[in-house]
Amino acid sequence: MHYRFDIVIIGGGVVGSSIARELSRTTASVAVLERNPDVVDETSGRNSAVVHGGFAYDRGSLKAKLCVEGNRMMGALSEELGFPFVRCGKVLVGNTDEDLRTLENTIKQGYDNGASGLSLIDSAKLHELVPAVIGSFAMFSENSGILDPFLYTIHIAENAHENGVEYFLSHEVSSIAKKDGRHFISAGDDTFEADWVVNAAGLGAKAISDMLGIEGYKVIGSKGNYLVLDKTLGPLLPMPVYPVPSNTYMGIHVTPTVDGNVTVGPDAINTDDFSYYGVPADKMEYLRESASSLWPHINKKDVIRTFSGILPKWVDDNGKIQDFRIEIRDDIDSMAVNLIGIESPGLTAAVPISRMVFSMITERGQFQMKTDWNGHHDKPFRFSDADDKTLICSCENVTEEEIVRAIHNPLGVHTLSGIKYRTRAMMGRCQSGFCHMKIEHLIERKCGIRAEDVRYMRPGSWVLAGKMRECNGK
């Protein structure tokens, strides 16, 4: 098929979807091309889910500025878009004189960056905030928080869609041609003709940048592995606990999730493989040991799952990590916005990033603003909202009604992980052992998909390999 849009955004993660939502305020026709079957299958669904305060980034950097803005607006955004967010605060725990100096400098840097609510606290105050923490003193950031990274991204994407943006999932961009000032973008069997292109492809952004003719960027992957602890641990950890950071790495931390689990991680391992998310057993042990020096409650029996994410870090020729790059290269392509190196704090900064891209495009384009734009998204439909309380996932109390609603989601996502991220089914202690097949059958029945065609997540992640025997045509 041949499609024609004013603006095509490549990448449907939190950054691409935020840009789509901002642009949906205008009458421009906008499409998002996403290579995965959902918008949270890459980095936006694989992170610490911390809303950062903005103190850990170099003075004057875009990372600092956009993070501080993102932090300030997160409460209002969560109200508007109905995703869970808690401004719980966070501590960075120290023990030595050097730690103390680093934390004092971090506070100064934070205030210079425009952050607020930063202070040094003594051992008594630290233990009042986080009872079992191991440390002598800490920096307290009262405005840091945690959010649900799945619903945050999904609700932004769904709201963009409700305001007219078209999502093309499972559409991997393979080439971009330019003719008479227009772009012709190939994705699978389809071609998308567009005036504007926005490269928000995360780990794929360097490849898209090369396709646009903007060459020379060096992007390395930094893989972070995590453990997920059972919900019995959440009540023991009121806020994220971090070690003293370096300028480039926050360190292995323990973080409560908005649903009451605890995540432990990440380590940071350079990788060229941007699609391998497995967590090796030795890394699990390493995470447990490292984080146990901060918080004593990490026992093997409470680990219910592992996951990992990969940061796209733009580096210079000497390997030094660079700031976010958000540019229009007039010398190469004056109708392309190129985003490179959107690593942490990209989750916190996504909406300010999108507002920056919106200004860059609308300053040059002749787009009218809509009068009927609606930025509201309902809160997730949960157990208490369901009329019929037939349970499908009894670990997380998820009803059939919630699953069926999730199956009929606006973006048309039909993977098991898509249902999981929208409902929390399969996220509990049994990790889908009891509910997985029931959910698979519901997807089959409600969407008319054959059982062997249901996928867990990304291409190739089949749940069933095929039939064990034929039933004589019955």
Ligand SMILES: Cc1cc2nc3c(=O)[nH]c(=O)nc-3n(C[C@H](O)[C@H](O)[C@H](O)COP(=O)(O)OP(=O)(O)OC[C@H]3O[C@@H](n4cnc5c(N)ncnc54)[C@H](O)[C@@H]3O)c2cc1C
């Ligand atoms: C371990 C880790 C911890 C983190 N912790 C935090 C944190 O606590 N707080 C915080 O603020 N930030 C954190 N971050 C950073 C944050 O998660 C990212 O900056 C943010 O999610 C980036 O969003 P994105 O939309 O740019 O990337 P993505 O979510 O990766 O979206 C890009 C999309 O582009 C698609 N794509 C790529 N190539 C193509 C192509 N050729 N065609 C079509 N589609 C394509 C991908 O499938 C992907 O869905 C963390 C990241 C990691 C890895």
